Amino acid sequence: MTYIVNDNCIRCKYTDCVEVCPVDCFYEGENMLVIHPDECIDCGVCEPECPAEAILPDTDPGAEAWLKLNADMSEKWPNIARKIDAPADADDFLNVGGKFEAYFSDKPGQGS
Numbered sequence: 001m002t003y004i005v006n007d008n009c010i011r012c013k014y015t016d017c018v019e020v021c022p023v024d025c026f027y028e029g030e031n032m033l034v035i036h037p038d039e040c041i042d043c044g045v046c047e048p049e050c051p052a053e054a055i056l057p058d059t060d061p062g063a064e065a066w067l068k069l070n071a072d073m074s075e076k077w078p079n080i081a082r083k084i085d086a087p088a089d090a091d092d093f094l095n096v097g098g099k100f101e102a103y104f105s106d107k108p109g110q111g112s
Contacts, residue, residue, distance in 0.1 A: 001042050001057055001058055001059055002035065002037040002040040002042055002057075002058050002067070003035050003040055003042065003044065003046060003047060003055055003056065003057055003058065004034075004035060004037070004055070004056055004057075004058050004063050004066040004067050004069075004070045005032065005033050005034050005035055005054050005055055005066070005070060006054050006055075006056060006063070006066045007032075007054070007066075007099045007100040007104070008050075008052040008053055008054035008099070009032040009033055009050075009052055009054035009055075010031055010032045010093070010099040010100060010103050010104055011031050011032075011087065011089070011090065011093035011096075011099060011103050012032075012051070012052040012054070012086065012087070012090045012091075012093050012094060013028075013031055013032055013033060013086055013087055013090065014050065014051050014052060014086045014090060015033065015080065015082075015083045015084050015086065016049040016050060016051065016083065017033070017046035017047075017049045017050050017055060018033070018046075018080050018081065018082065018083055018084075019049070019082070019083040020045045020046055020049050021045070021046055021081075022041070022043060022045070023039055023040070023041050024039075024079060024080075024081040025039035025040045025041075025074075026046075026079070026080050026081075027073060027074040027077040027078065027079055027080065027111075028077055028078055028079075028080040028108070028109030028110065028111050028112075029073055029077050029105060029106065029107065029108060029109050030105040030107040030108065030109055031087075031103060031104075031105050032054075032104070033080065034069065034070040034073045034074050034077065035055070035070050035074065036070070036071070036074035036075075037058070037067060037070055037071050037074070038071075039074075044057075051094070052094055073106065076106070076108065077108045077109060077111070078108055078109060078110065078111025078112075079111055079112075080109065080110075080111050080112050081112055082112045084110075084112065
C-alpha cells in the first residue's frame with residue numbers, strides 16, 4: 001500500500017503534509033502535490049494533516065487512476081521537502097468539484 005494525492009489538492013496545494021513526511025516523498029506541480037509511490041513508506045502521517053482531505057490510501061475506491069498520476073508526475077516534478085505558503089485563494093477551492101478537468105496542470109512547481 002501507498003498513499004496518493006487526488007484532485008482535492010488542485011488549486012489548494014497546502015503543504016502541511018510535506019512538513020510531516022519522514023521520507024520527503026512529495027513532489028510539487030504548478031497547482032498540486034503528488035506522492036512518489038515507490039518512496040512512500042505507508043506511515044500515514046500525512047493523511048490527517050491535509051486540510052483538503054486530498055491524501056488517501058491507494059486501496060480506496062477510485063484511487064487506481066490517481067496512483068498512476070502520482071507515479072507519472074513524481075517522475076517529472078521537483079521534490080518538495082519543506083512547507084511553503086498555500087496559494088492566497090486556496091480556501092476558495094476547498095470542496096470545489098471538477099477541479100482536475102478545469103484546473104490540472106502538468107507544469108512543475110518550484111520544489112525545495
